[in-house]
Amino acid sequence: ELIKMRRKNQITQVKLFKEFDKIQEKIVNKSKEAESMxxxxxxxxxxxxxxxxxxxxxxxxxxxxxxxxxxxxxxxxxxxxxxxxxxxxxxxxxxxxxxxxxxxxxxxxxxxxxxxxxx
CATH class of the missing domain: 1.20.58 (Methane Monooxygenase Hydroxylase; Chain G, domain 1)
Incomplete structure (x- = not known):
């Protein structure tokens, strides 16, 4: 969805990277939670x-x-x-x-x- 938005110039590249960082953080936190349990x-x-x-x-x-x-x-x-x-x-x-x-x-x-x- 983010990539589609970027292709349509509905989101800046900086905002795109910030959103990717948020997604990556969620993935890392999920893995940490699973491991800690x-x-x-x-x-x-x-x-x-x-x-x-x-x-x-x-x-x-x-x-x-x-x-x-x-x-x-x-x-x-x-x-x-x-x-x-x-x-x-x-x-x-x-x-x-x-x-x-x-x-x-x-x-x-x-x-x-x-x-x-x-x-």
Missing amino acids: GFSSDREFAVYKTLEYTLDDAKGITGQIFQGIEEELSITDWQVKGEVKKSMRKNIKDVLRGKVESNDIQSITVSLVDLIKRN
């Missing part, structure tokens, strides 16, 4: 941030999820392998059972696998 990857932090407002022990549950899918994440090109993603969903569901409403488990699980895939 003990997360070893952006994937883990993204899952935690997704769960933190709906589950009491989001940090612990995030850890359990990643322990459960550790093997699948080590498979090359797991993102395009249906059986691997199916196994991941099963493992995530196992962790979430009893912690979220049973009606919500499927949608949360699909969302989390998609989130992990994107990160």
